[in-house]
Amino acid sequence: MGRLTLSNLIEAAIFFLIVGIFYAFSFEFNQPIEIYIFGATAWPRVVIFLLLLATLGNLWFHYRHGNATQATLGQTDDKADFSEAGTVRRMVAVLLTPFVFAYLLKPVGIYFSAPFFIAAIIWLFGERRWKAILIMTLFIYCVFIGLFLMILNAPLPQGNVSPFYDFSAWVLKLNAKLQGI
Amino acid sequence: MIENFLAGSAALFGDPFTIGIFVFGVVGGMLFGAIPGVSMLTLAAILLPFTAGLEPAQGVMLFAVIYCTGTYGGAITAILFNIPGSAENAPTAFDGYPMTQKGQSGKAVGAAVLCSAIGGIASALVMMAATEPLANWAIRNIGPPEIFALVFFGLVVASSVGARTIWKGWMSVLIGLLIATIGQDPVGGINRYNFGMTDLAAGIAFIPAILGFFAVSEIFVQAEKKASGKYQAPKVSMTFPSFIELWMHKIAVLRSILVGFFCGILPGIGATLAAFMSYGEAVRWSKNREEFGKGKLEGVISAETANNAATGAAMIPLLALGLPGGALTAMMVAVFQMHDLQPGPLVFMLSPDLIWIVFAAMFYANLSILIIGVLETKTILNLLKIPFQFLAPLILMLATTGAYIGRGLVLDVMVMFLAGIIGYLLRRSGFSIPAIVLGLILGKIGEQNFAQGMQMVHYDLGTYFSRPICAILIAAGVITLASNMYRAFTSTKTSA
Numbered sequence: 001m002g003r004l005t006l007s008n009l010i011e012a013a014i015f016f017l018i019v020g021i022f023y024a025f026s027f028e029f030n031q032p033i034e035i036y037i038f039g040a041t042a043w044p045r046v047v048i049f050l051l052l053l054a055t056l057g058n059l060w061f062h063y064r065h066g067n068a069t070q071a072t073l074g075q076t077d078d079k080a081d082f083s084e085a086g087t088v089r090r091m092v093a094v095l096l097t098p099f100v101f102a103y104l105l106k107p108v109g110i111y112f113s114a115p116f117f118i119a120a121i122i123w124l125f126g127e128r129r130w131k132a133i134l135i136m137t138l139f140i141y142c143v144f145i146g147l148f149l150m151i152l153n154a155p156l157p158q159g160n161v162s163p164f165y166d167f168s169a170w171v172l173k174l175n176a177k178l179q180g181i
Numbered sequence: 182m183i184e185n186f187l188a189g190s191a192a193l194f195g196d197p198f199t200i201g202i203f204v205f206g207v208v209g210g211m212l213f214g215a216i217p218g219v220s221m222l223t224l225a226a227i228l229l230p231f232t233a234g235l236e237p238a239q240g241v242m243l244f245a246v247i248y249c250t251g252t253y254g255g256a257i258t259a260i261l262f263n264i265p266g267s268a269e270n271a272p273t274a275f276d277g278y279p280m281t282q283k284g285q286s287g288k289a290v291g292a293a294v295l296c297s298a299i300g301g302i303a304s305a306l307v308m309m310a311a312t313e314p315l316a317n318w319a320i321r322n323i324g325p326p327e328i329f330a331l332v333f334f335g336l337v338v339a340s341s342v343g344a345r346t347i348w349k350g351w352m353s354v355l356i357g358l359l360i361a362t363i364g365q366d367p368v369g370g371i372n373r374y375n376f377g378m379t380d381l382a383a384g385i386a387f388i389p390a391i392l393g394f395f396a397v398s399e400i401f402v403q404a405e406k407k408a409s410g411k412y413q414a415p416k417v418s419m420t421f422p423s424f425i426e427l428w429m430h431k432i433a434v435l436r437s438i439l440v441g442f443f444c445g446i447l448p449g450i451g452a453t454l455a456a457f458m459s460y461g462e463a464v465r466w467s468k469n470r471e472e473f474g475k476g477k478l479e480g481v482i483s484a485e486t487a488n489n490a491a492t493g494a495a496m497i498p499l500l501a502l503g504l505p506g507g508a509l510t511a512m513m514v515a516v517f518q519m520h521d522l523q524p525g526p527l528v529f530m531l532s533p534d535l536i537w538i539v540f541a542a543m544f545y546a547n548l549s550i551l552i553i554g555v556l557e558t559k560t561i562l563n564l565l566k567i568p569f570q571f572l573a574p575l576i577l578m579l580a581t582t583g584a585y586i587g588r589g590l591v592l593d594v595m596v597m598f599l600a601g602i603i604g605y606l607l608r609r610s611g612f613s614i615p616a617i618v619l620g621l622i623l624g625k626i627g628e629q630n631f632a633q634g635m636q637m638v639h640y641d642l643g644t645y646f647s648r649p650i651c652a653i654l655i656a657a658g659v660i661t662l663a664s665n666m667y668r669a670f671t672s673t674k675t676s677a
Contacts, residue, residue, distance in 0.1 A: 011610060015352070022359060025374055033369035036632050037640060040366040040373060043628045047362065051355040057669065058348035069345045069611070083409075090408040094401060095605070098577065098598040105591045110581070118574040125570035126407050136571045144578045152227055154586045 003066035008059065015055040023048050094124050109159025109168040115141050149175050182310055186544075189537030193242070193545070202239050203542055206246030207549045213247075214254020214266045215561060216579060221251025221267065222388065223583050225512050237520035238535040242542040244513045249492050249546040251509075252452055253297035253554065256485050257561055260289045264396045264576070268387075268622060269452035269488040271395070271615035272460040275343065276473060276480030282413070283476050287558070291421035292478055293485045294554035296434060300486035301547030303438045304445070304493030309540045312497050313529065319446055319498060325633035326645050328447055330654035332627035335444075335454040337658045338461035339619040340665065343474075345611025347669040353613040357620020358627075360385055367629035380592045389584035389593040390621060393600025394614050396580045400573050401605035412569070421555075422478065430482050433463055437483045441490025446498060452491035453622055457615070459487030489550075493543060499524055500536060 022044065030041045061068075101117040119137045127133055148154045149171070158168035193199055213224040225247055232240035255266020260277030273293065280289040307315075336354050344350035363374045364384025375381040406412040437459040444455035463483035464473050473480050499510045517524050522532065529536060584597040604614050638644040646652050 007610075018359075022362075022374070025376075029366075029371050029373045031371060033366075033371070036368045036636065038632070038635070040369055040371040043366075043631070044359070044362040044373065047355055047358045051352065051359060054348055054351040054355055058346070058352060061346055061348050061669070087405070087408040091401075091405055094404040094408075095602050098397070098601070099595075101581075102591065102594045102598050105585075105594060110585075114578060118578065121574040121577060122570050125404060125573055127568075127570045137574075140571070140575050140578060143575065144582070148582050148586075154227065154582065155589060156582065156585065157591060 004059075004063050005067065008062040008067075012055055012059045015051065015058075019048055019052045019055065090124065094121075097121065097124065105157045105159075107159055107161040108164040110156045111145075111168045111171045112159065112164045114144060145171075145175075150179065185533070185537045186309060186541055188534075189539075189541035190545075192238070192534060192538050193541050199239055199242075199538075202235070202243050203246060203545070206243045206542075207250050207546055207553065210247040210250030210546075211254040211550075211553065211557065214251040215257040216266075220255065220388070220583070221247050222509060223586065224251070225509055226587065229512055229515060232516050233519050237517070237522055237532070238538045240516040240520065241513055241535060242539050244509065244516055245496065245539050245543050246546040248495075248509050249301050249489065249543055250550060252488050252492055253293065253301070253485070253550045256293040256297065256481075257290060257558075260293060260481070261286060261561070262399065262572075262576075264399050267453075268391055268615075268618050269456050269491075270484070271453075271618060272342070272456045272484035273481055273488075275460065275484075275615075276475070276477045279474065279476035280478070280481070285420070285476065287420045288422045288426075288478065289481050290558045290561070291555070292427065292481050294550060294558060295422075295427060296437075296482045296486040297489040298547050298551035298554070299434060300438055300441055300489035301492055301550065302544065304442055304490040305540065305544040305547055306493075307442060308493040308496055308543070312501050315446060315497050315501075317501075322650055323447060324648075325630040325637060326648050326651040327654065329627055329630040329634050330651040330658070331444070331447060331454070332623045332630065334654045334658035334661070335458055336620060336623060336627070337661045337665070339457050339613075339616045341661075342457065342461065343613030343615050347665050349610075349612050350616055350665075351669075353607070353616035354620040356607075356612075357617040357622075358624040359620075360390070360617075361621050361624025361628075367625055368632045378592075380590055384625070385596060385621070386587055386593055387622060388587050389597035390600045391618055392580045392584050393597040394604040394618055396576055397597060397601025398604030398608055398614065400576060401601060402608060403569055403573065405605075405609075407569070421558075426478065427482075430479055432466075433479050433483050434486050436462055436466070437486035438490045441487030442494045444487070445491030445494025451495055452488040453619065455491040456484040456488040457619060459483045489547065496539070496543070500528060500539075 026041050026044055026048070030039070032039050097117070097120050101113060104113050115137050118140050119133055122133050122136055127136075148156060158172070159165045193203060209224050210221050214221050225244060228243065228247075232243065235243070251267075252269060255270035256273045256277070257266070259265040259270040259274040261281055263274050263278040265271045265274050277289045277293070280286060336358075340350040340354045341347060342350065344353055361384070363381060365371065365382060366373055372382050403412065440459040440462055441452070441455040444458060445451060460473075460480060460483050463479050464470050467473065467479065469477075495510055499513060514524060517528075522528065522535075580597060581594055584593045585591070587593060604617075607617070608614055634645060646655060
């Protein structure tokens with residue numbers, strides 16, 4: 001196994017999987033283009049082949065040198081530290097919260113879900129003083145509403161489920177009233 | 182030229198409403214460039230419908246000014262938070278953010294202000310003096326093979342930037358190129374990798390992907406540091422670089438202006454590749470290569486001079502040939518069309534006033550970066566004093582909105598957060614996010630120009646590479662690739 005670690009193997013496996021999936025799906029659009037002899041698959045397949053070579057090279061490098069680094073430009077030295085279970089749990093929560101928020105945008109709308117999302121992120125970043133969470137949530141929500149709704153009139157997701165849709169409609173009506181539209 | 186410039190200046194400053202639009206463009210571009218999550222493109226997209234009510238010169242001038250100041254504005258967040266305002270500011274973060282961590286944020290932002298202004302002013306002057314001859318030269322000598330060759334060279338340079346190993350640098354570029362293949366192919370319009378989702382037929386939108394890879398992934402990195410107790414608040418410093426420090430980098434500034442101008446003049450290439458190539462050249466010519474990426478002032482100077490130098494150059498193909506070089510210049514074509522005008526050689530004959538108001542406005546906008554930028558910097562540096570737990574949700578909300586309003590699709594918000602998670606995991610595994618983004622941006626341009634080039638030369642590679650500029654760029658790319666390959670097989674820095 002040389003100096004390969006489990007994380008090196010997982011990384012390589014993920015990239016082999018990506019290469020395999022993209023190669024397999026390339027047959028779906030493997031059709032000739034009259035004006036271009038290489039067709040629609042040539043470019044993606046060259047990229048896939050090169051990615052396969054680079055992944056093999058990367059695996060070879062880890063096999064020979066472990067987790068050594070090379071003198072490239074602009075690289076950062078800090079590395080992830082997941083030695084404690086608490087860190088992992090919190091990171092999983094941080095990574096999942098935006099997805100839940102994005103998933104809820106369609107049914108619930110941004111006007112209703114935003115304050116909960118803002119408060120959750122502040123809490124996940126370690127703030128535990130509830131007054132600070134409340135005040136900052138309100139402040140950020142007001143900045144957001146002020147910039148995108150009142151100044152820019154940007155069309156934002158309003159939700160499609162009652163009573164969330166009704167709440168968004170109320171916010172929009174209030175804005176129209178305030179601006180005299 | 183001077184008479185025309187004075188006439189343009191008089192027209193610009195002779196009307197209070199035009200002055201108001203100019204000031205709005207300068208401040209708006211800087212602010213939208215500097216606010217993490219939104220960019221100058223967001224502002225331009227919002228303003229586009231309103232330009233119908235303006236005079237043609239006012240509308241085009243507004244977009245030109247936003248282009249100049251927005252390109253600079255993105256440097257501020259790149260330096261202070263490691264979140265580039267847009268892709269062209271990504272190389273600025275390589276050395277700018279380490280400088281902030283070392284308590285030299287004032288120096289880095291000061292250098293960005295000054296060098297953006299110098300790059301932009303130099304570029305505006307060349308643009309005024311030589312738009313027509315340069316456009317004529319470009320139309321005769323630059324075609325799809327040359328653009329493909331430059332994309333190839335740029336990607337090779339980008340692969341050696343920001344990753345923990347050269348192998349991972351190549352993998353990063355290739356991931357970006359692979360993501361760019363999603364959507365319709367640029368030659369035949371055949372759907373590729375849409376996995377049954379109609380929204381993916383248009384491909385992965387740049388703005389959500391860039392926001393995810395840069396802004397969201399940085400939030401996740403900081404969250405991890407907070408969770409593991411490794412977070413250190415950045416140090417605020419108000420010390421600007423001294424004149425002597427900047428004078429020592431005069432060669433880097435000159436080189437960056439040349440690189441930026443050359444990249445900017447090529448349609449579709451623009452400021453992003455200019456900044457990467459200029460950074461790469463700065464390292465190539467430096468005697469202290471190992472200091473780059475650890476907070477070297479020259480890194481910030483090279484990237485910021487080049488990306489602003491590209492702004493003036495990008496106007497040359499737009500105004501003289503009607504070819505937009507990027508998203509913002511494409512919106513400028515729309516402004517022209519709204520007023521029944523078509524950018525191209527005829528504009529110089531039919532609307533010289535418009536051209537010279539735009540040239541003058543770009544010159545003064547770059548000058549404004551110097552004046553307003555210095556004043557603004559001292560205020561903006563105070564952002565570092567805001568605790569990150571309060572800054573993070575604000576950035577995420579702005580990013581969410583920025584991703585959504587482009588196409589009005591929740592899918593784009595999903596793509597942004599997915600790019601954020603992928604970006605976070607790849608960053609922690611030593612991959613280069615800027616290289617991924619450059620691959621993503623240049624992927625379609627590279628494929629399209631390769632295909633067009635091959636069709637042009639009837640698939641004869643000999644003819645393809647016998648074009649001098651193409652051959653030089655391909656040779657430079659191959660030499661860089663060979664040198665990287667040698668290092669990939671031989672060099673190691675530290676062993677774990």
